[in-house]
Amino acid sequence: MLHKAFEKLVNYCFSQYIKLFVTLSYLRKNFQTIMILTDKEILKSIEEGQIVIEPFRPECLGTNSYDVHLGKWLAVYNNRELDAKKHNEISHFEIGDEGFVLQPGTLYLGVTEEYTETHHTVPFLEGKSSIGRLGIDIHATAGKGDVGFCNTWTLEISCVQPVRIYAGMPVGQLIYFKVDGDIKNYYNKKSSAKYNQRTDKPVESMMWKNKF
16 A cells, blocks of 8 residues: 555656656747746846735745745535536635645645736746645646736645645745747736636636637
8 A cells, every 4th residue: 555655656746747847848949048037036026016926925935936825715626527618616615724635536726825916927836846745736737827917826736645735835836937028918908818807716617718
């Protein structure tokens, strides 16, 4: 049993490495120079209003990232079988002081405590290594934000073995990339943007709003 759990954890860590490798490969291919904001540049952008983080805690600022935390709300889909063409509704519940035990095989939607805005940079959300070593994945595919994204971050949480989590625990890091060129359509100005309404709760998939 212990061997199988260790094997699952190794496979999970390897899959996270592949995700990061693919992301960096894409960035290297599409951008001649990759510029990640340092702690000083993040602070400067906050002072200039180009980055907003609420609440902002100086101790959460890393060398080139900012730590975000798990909000008190989780959600699960009401139906076990989902349909990409239909509105799959969810039920929200609060994480109590005793925490909540995640179970493998279930997708949980979480949310960051932090509300963020990025007006001249591309934000990337990655799980903290300590979270990965617990076998927790905080996003399935939605690790990149758009310039102009203004909201909390919905997290697609899964795990490889049962693990108890708590509201307020650090779960991820925001990394900011500089963009090259002028922007025609900011995310918060797009009429087609599906996740613009500010919320402190996880938001379900809006895939059903697409035409396909």
